[in-house]
Amino acid sequence: MSQQQNNYRNQEEEIDLREELGKYLRHWPWFVTGVVICLITAFLYLKTTTPNYDTVASIIIKDEESKSPSSELAAFADLGLLSGMGTNSIENEIGILRSRRMMNNTVKALDINILFFDEEKIKSSELYLNVPYIINVLQLDEKSLSKVAAEEFNAFRIEQDGENLVLKNTETEKVFKGRLGKPLNLGFADIIIDENPEFAVEEEGEGPEELVVKFIPVDAVVGRYREKLQVNLTDKNSSLIELSLQDPVKAKAQNILDQLILEYNREAIEDKNLVARNTAEFIDERLQIINEELDSVETGKEEFKEANSLTNIEAESELFIANASEYNQRQQEVGTQLELATAMIEYLNSGTESDLLPANLGIQEEGVNEQIQQYNALVLERNRILAGSTEKNPVIKRLNSQVDQMKANVLQGLERMRSNLRIAQQDLNRQAASIGSKISAVPSKERQYRGIERQQNIKESLYLFLLQKREENSLSLAVTAPKAKIVDRAYSSSEPVSPKPKIIMLAALILGMLIPFLVIYIKNLLNNKVRSREDMEKEIRQIPVVGELPRITGNEAQIISKNDRSVLAESFRILATNLQYLLINAGNKEHGIKLFVTSTVKGEGKTFTAFNLAITLANTGKRVLVMGGDLRNPQLQRFEENAKEWQGVSDYLVNDNIQIRSLIRSSTLHENLDLLSSGSIPPNPSELLRHKKMETLFDEVERDYDYIIVDTAPSMLVADTFLINKFADLTLYLVRAGYTEKKLLQFPVDAKNDGKLHDVSFVLNDVKTAYFGYGNKYGYAYGEEKESFWGRMKGKAAMW
Structure with missing residues (x-):
């Protein structure tokens, strides 16, 4: 028993999975459309987006404190010239490379805040170095440029006529005229424009058809490239640093990284030489003082000898x-x-x-x-x-x-x-x-002379010592090596890092399938209306679904005709056939079978179903009567003209002199079909329906007709249907797809459990083509040609 339960559970899960897949597979045209649109969008994106290339450079930060004596500067280490110049931690060096000051110096050195673009192409591409002009900035007002750039007034179209130049603002159309090699004022800057001789040689004088130059504030360019710059330590135990930058222009990114390393080395050398410069200043200051003191001592020695007539005191006091x-x-x-x-x-x-x-x-x-x-x-x-x-x-x-x-x-x-x-x-x-x-x-004069000479020797030795140190210090300044050793100069990848065509197209394919999936999923999640037979069977199991009726479009007839081969006619034939299996409880009656048609609320298709079912039964040779059971809001006139003016059920119930057969009229829709309208609208429908003559009415019509189809009032709004439902052999409860809320399905179940309705069967009306089983799943429509692909697509669009 346990094994059977597991098999049954597995079978249910498989069926549920198929049903879930069916919810999406029936909308396959939208998945195809979504994929096509996303792929086309991705293709256009790849064609219009400027690719970015990855540029990488690597350096080693030298640690001078750990140098061996055999290094290239070991000879100077013996003189103490390189002491006190050790590196800081590697994290500090990375911070310096990332600093705004370094990038600011790089931007200014390369003038990359001035950009040239070729606007004639599909996507605006930057021209770097290979441009027909060289712009030299004489003076730049950063505040004015920032204000102009914020309003996008910083782009100018360059046109040349001989030596004359015309710069036209692309937004304001303001014109600035000048000449090659002459200063030109743009408001925020004074510039000089010269021809680029290298461009003329390389391109044979041919330039872009529409050349645009843009002036960007230095701070903005610095901020942009600081965000792009990546400085990483390749290994925590080494001092090898990798610098990377992504940019559409390879040469530009390479120059930025190389210039950044150059600026870093230049500043590092300046820091290293700072001690040597201070030492040189100190030595020069002391040399000046010692020189003055030495002059004073030598002058005193000379005066002492002259005053005392001394010639060779050293020989006399040698001993x-x-x-x-x-x-x-x-x-x-x-x-x-x-x-x-x-x-x-x-x-x-x-x-x-x-x-x-x-x-x-x-x-x-x-x-x-x-x-x-x-x-x-x-x-x-x-x-x-x-x-x-x-x-x-x-x-x-x-x-x-x-x-x-x-x-x-x-x-x-x-x-x-x-x-x-x-x-x-x-x-x-x-x-x-x-x-x-x-x-x-020794005479006192000799002692005085020796004191003077001693002072002279001290000053001379100190003077010579300082001269030697000054030369050594100058030598240390001349041989200072860069702090960052370049391992690899900046080089760019041959393939763009973004956008990547394969990834973009794959993402477009996934997105093209995901968007319809999410739309369908959310639509199903938020939908609270009955759409298909499966929805009803999930909500209720106590009442069977006896038939499904397809949606009728505006150009289709609502009433079936004789020998009709439409899907609507077939669906009513199936409904009529299914009713035969449900009428067993009616005692195998051969005639006088009473079918009540009702629903929860108005607008669910009771009258439409009653008439078409009646015509379907009449086409089989049965005599059928359609009776208006809704005394409050008669609807038979929708399909039978002037039916609202006829006397009917209400008139029969209030007037004992009226015979029921005198109220029945033949229908123009079929020779075997008769009509009994609901009659005049009474003030007390519920009291009339409780009248004993109702039983007499049904007894009389049973003898004359094979089927009596009663179009009743909505069950949830009024109690009229409950009052006469005891006369029904079978109750057809209409549910309209896309109209009836799922929570209302519990109402007929409760009514059946309470005994207000009996022999109830559901009929699902207005089912969309995607949810209608007959003629759709297997591509078979009786008596109809198969619809074209674009017709089916159009139907899908209308369904959405």
Whole structure:
């Protein structure tokens, strides 16, 4: 039993799947139309859209702190020329490459805010480099240009007549006249237009038929390309950076990336040379001071000799000086170091926080040299980050704190160094005094002369030392290498990255099928009306559907005729045949079968169904009577003229002198069809229908007719149908597709369960061709020619 249930469930799921697919497959023309439209749209999009190409360049950020001594600059590392110039973290370098300042410098260097277009083609294409003119901007007002560009008044059509030029605004038609090589004022800029000799050579003087130039604000161009620029680290453990840019013009994108790398290297070199420049300034300043002091000492020496008539004091005191030479040399070295320490302390106290300290001056204290290098590195890092940020940046505040602390450490180290040098100098002086006691015999003039000479030697050695350092510093400026090593110069892909034809066409194909699917799905989801037999069978199972009637278009007859072969006639024949299986409960009556036709609300096709069913039965040779059972709103006159003026059921019920046979009239629609109208509209229809004569009426007509078809009132609006339904052998309950709401299907079910209606069967009226089974699914229409493809398409469109 369980296996049978599973099979039954699987069969139901398969049937449901087929039904769901059928909902969409019956609208296949719309899927075909949607796919065709989307593919055509995609084709036009591909033809009119400018393709974008991917341009890529790659660089390596050099880390100078990790260089080996065998590198190309190892010889200068021994001189201490490259210390303090290490790179920042790789993330900072990526941030600099992405900065607005870098892109702004690139845009200005390439003048890519001036664009040339060829407007004669289907899609406006930018001309880059290969243009007939070169525009040099003498002066540009960015604010005025931004205002003009916002109103799209920044495009000009260029026309040339010999040396004369005419620039016409494409929007305002305002004309600006000028000459080649002469300044021309456009309001927001002063420009000079010259012919491009390279273009003339390459294109043999032939240019675009309609050349348009556009002036774009620099900030707008910078913002646009900053959004397009991608800077990525290829691997977290390396310093290899890949720069990519998507643009319709390959050469333009390549130049932008190459120029961006150039601007980055130029700025990096300037940062590296900043310490060397400050050192050069310091050395030049000290050389000037030492030169003046040296001149003063030599002049004093000369005057001393002249005043004391001295010629060769060295030869006379050679013996004594030989013993004191070692101390003199040490005193010179200590004096030089003390002079450097004092000068560095003065420079440190008088400088600002952004100034760099002179490096590599020959200070012998290694700890002090290392502190100076660390201080310069911190100042460089803070200045570089501050160029793209503000003082409120937490990183800047942290670096300021570190700079102040390091500056204090440097100052403390220099003070300690100077203190140690003074102690050493005092010790040397004491020892020199000891030696001096041994040469006390030397005249005081000799001692004075030696003091002057000692000062001269100190100044000379310091002067020569500074000259050497200045040359070394100049050499470091000359050999500074770029920070970014180019691995691959910018190159562009041969195939466009967007739009991609295959993807666009595939998306169009999917979209062409998806749009009709969604429309049909949403339409089905929001639809609350009965459309097909399947909808009814899903909602109710207690009442069978005995027949389906097709929709009648405006040019089709609503009443079937004799020997009619239309789909409408066939559907009523099927309905009449199905009724034979339902009339078993009528006791196998051979005549006098009473068929009641009713519905939930008005407008669902009761009268239409009653007449056509009557004619169908009459065509079989049966005698049929159509009775108007709706005393409130008679409708028989729709198909039988003057029927509304006839006396009928209501007149029979209120007048005992009227015989029922005198009220029955022959129909003009068929010789076997008679009519009994509802008669005059009474004020109390419900009371009349409760009259005992109703039973007499049905008894009399049963004897004369094979079928009595009663067109009753809507069941939900009035109770008239419920009052006479006990006389019915079969009740046909009309449901109109696309008109009756699904929730109203429960009403006849409840009426049947409550005993108000009996022997009820549904008839679905006004079924659209797409939902009508007969003659549609299998392509068979009795007695009709098969409709053309465009006819079926037209029918689908009308259905929507």
